Amino acid sequence: MKTPKISIGFPLLVKELTEAAAQRRTYLVRVSYAMLLFLAIVLFFWSGQLTTTSNPFSLLGAGKRMFDNIVELQFYGIYLFLPAMTCTALTAEKERDSLALLLLTRLGPWTILVEKLMSRLIPMFTFMLLSLPLMAFAYSFGGMQSYQIWGAIWFLSLTSLQVAALCLMCSAYCRTTVGAYLSANLLGLFLFFLAPGVAGVIFRSSRWPATFSGMDVYTITVDRVGTALAWGDLFQWSIPLMFSTIIFFCLSRFFLLRRAFAQPRHLLRKIFRGLDNVFWKINSHSGGVVLVGENATLPEDKPVQWREIAKKNLSQFRYLVRIFLVLEFPVGLVCIVALTSRGVRASTQLREVSPILFLLWIISALIVTVQASSLISSERSRQTLDVLLATPMSGREIILQKMHGLRRVMWVLGACFLTIFLSETWWYGSAGITPAATTTAATAVGFPPSYGTTFREPFLYYYSGARYFVASMLSVLIYFPLIAWLALWIGLKTKTQTRAILGSLALLVAWCGLTFACGRSDFVASLPVVGTGYFDLSSPLGMIYRNEYNDFGTSQGVSAGIVRGNWFRWLVVAGNFACYGLLLYLIRARCLRDADRYLGRRQDHAPSARPAAVRNAELQDVQPVAAG
Amino acid sequence: MSVVKIENLWVSYGSLHAVRGISIDIPRGEVYGFIGPNGAGKSTTIKVLATLLRHDRGMVWVNGIDVSRYPRAIRDTIGYMPDFFGVYDDLTAKEYLHFFAAAYRIPQKKRKSIIQDVLELTDLTHKIDSPVDSLSRGMKQRLALARVLLHDPDLLLLDEPASGLDPRARIEVRELLKELKNMGKTILISSHILHELGQLCTRIGIIEQGQMVAQGSLDEIYQQLSLMRVVHVQLAGQSNGIMDHLREVPGVESVDEQIDRISIRLHEDETSVEDLHDEICRLGGRIHMFQPEAMDMETAFMKLTHGKTN
Structure with missing residues (x-):
């Protein structure tokens, strides 16, 4: 009887490494x-x-x-x-x-x-x-x-x-x-x-x-x-x-x-449907009030938009309300606690709210990026895009209708941001900066009455409630669509949904993270003309950070200031958002102009749908002609 | 006028030439079968006609409209069914059809009756409220056919409509296509199931490595290939020299005596099967069995192609 030959090999490892070696990635x-x-x-x-150091020996x-x-x-x-x-x-x-x-x-x-x-x-x-x-x-x-x-x-x-x-x-x-x-x-x-x-x-x-x-x-x-x-x-x-x-x-x-043969399932959809069942049961027993009755509708003239709104989980009204409540509840709670505890703690800034703001930005950016990059790439992955592209709808129409559903999500997320912005503006703008309030707060913790005013003065000197609110609102109004259109652009250019999502997230993290980290570096700060502050503004995170920590002063705030003079600060805010607005416009225009090409079909060379010469050719039953 | 006219079409994917100089002419009301091995360029050609792919050289017209100049106008006149069925798993059959009716800009007032009609035609009326995802593969194909019929297109581009279907579903789809043929639709259909194409198509085109190797009606292709008909004959009693006489008949290539029959290889363009029958009777043969072997497309396909791909 033959004894089996023992062979040691790593076929899967070899295959994986060979495959990796063949990939450009x-x-x-x-x-x-x-x-x-x-x-x-x-x-x-x-x-x-x-x-x-100037002494080489000290480097030893x-x-x-x-x-x-x-x-x-x-x-x-x-x-x-x-x-x-x-x-x-x-x-x-x-x-x-x-x-x-x-x-x-x-x-x-x-x-x-x-x-x-x-x-x-x-x-x-x-x-x-x-x-x-x-x-x-x-x-x-x-x-x-x-x-x-x-x-x-x-x-x-x-x-x-x-x-x-x-x-x-x-x-x-x-x-x-x-x-x-x-x-x-x-x-x-x-x-x-x-x-x-x-x-x-x-x-x-x-x-x-x-x-x-x-x-x-x-x-x-x-x-x-x-x-x-x-x-x-x-x-x-x-x-x-x-x-x-x-x-x-x-x-x-x-x-x-x-889990080798696990079927794909939509976790969010499952949770929402479970919640639907719970609410229906409660309503059937209590005869409860239905706040939003959503009837089954059929598409009218914008089918893609209808599907995005009526069928996607993150766009249906009742689901959006739930998402809003899930996000708004902790945000509102932190804001209320922070505002009500101000009086005894006498700090200059509403510091407890800032981490919530950044957390909300991370969650929102994640949601918007994943959703936007999946808009087209998911159709490609499910092989439904070709059929859609064979219809007379233009690529521009398809993209705009797709984005419509995402806009609803952005409005909901924006409402949570508004809670934070209003809280902070209200605190610094009225309640927080009154001399009486600061004096009371300082006295409450055992400092002399003048301390409150002195302590707050440098921060408040550079602070402008109007500027804070305007810059904050602009950050939501411009950065959100910017992130969405950028992710959509990447989704249009990539073949699979996975690549689109990972690529968009990687780009966003690299753009914000790297420029922010480099902005903190002394090396960048030492560069002539550029300076830390301006370098920071080369990513959206820079303005959010500086605005939140009122980092516009020459010596106050989190790091060295970037500008001098109140009007100049307004100019920086306006310039920053004008640049990002322009970038948003360019990306959006490019996506819409080359929509057909990105989607993978022919673009019309002529604006008119069917030229008269072609119609005549058909009617007269003549040989085919090159139209136009 | 031709509904589809393609002249010297060239399509490349990078350095790979998927289609190399093919020309097709499909008159109105014709069912054109597009045959070829995998990777021959069938789907690529259909995608060019569906305005989804840009071609490098050549001219393509649909209903006399240049595809490269007015793709949007062409989309109104074609119904395209790809070789896969992408599912919107969140829609019902009714919502799916309404979705595409809106995409084809069918007036709202007419939609309901049109959808009712196409569902009846495809025998899916009872599934109107079922989620698309829950339909069988055959039903999904029929739903896809219902979709392409919504805007009453002149030309149907069907890429492998019967692939992956069980025999029953395949027969259902075939019957549906026959119905569409009777309605006068012009159909360009690609398929691997040659036997069924033979029953359905008025003309066929065989493509390999991006080049058209033969096209025309089935008879024309058989003649083009000089395919001979084999006729199996059983004679009662002794043949008594009939075989030698048969070898002298014009068009008879060979007569082979087998254990229970005689096999005659015949050039039909010289002597028809009926004339051969008469000739045997004239020679005094008492025919017990007379069976002309069916000439099938598989023979033609195997003879014309070499199994090479791009």
């Missing part, structure tokens, strides 16, 4: 990673080390700080790039209907998972190797210890494994790549940062916040200690990381088979 991502890393390091080194030993910067950026790289790379691992197979074929092979579930994991980790490790020249540069300055290098390698590897396992779990559970990506990011944010942070506050422990985040563990155990940590201690600190990785990996195995 692999190289684009790698180049982007390298460029971002090197650019960020240059900015760090320039502002942190190289420009702060600065290598440690540089090394820490490099390691920190590598951690950010893992959190940013690895989810985008790993979330496709199993969902791509599901979307291509090839997972079943994979499961039918002799590869076991564990083998599939390990090889999929390796196929994502190997490219990530090659990304990290890109920093070797930078580390060599830092090493030449001295100050680094070998335990730091080993500690960094250990925790970077563990963090990569942990994040990859989490993403693999989400990929095994979700039906689509977009779902896996969003859930991996939200879960990661919650598990690595929010939950340990809350636990740390509750248990008053500094260890808790660092428990699951590799970056924080590295900072505490290696970066700040100053001496080599015993291997036993290092291992002890690593237990939560390893434990969570094993849990994620086991859950991936659990979901792999159970």
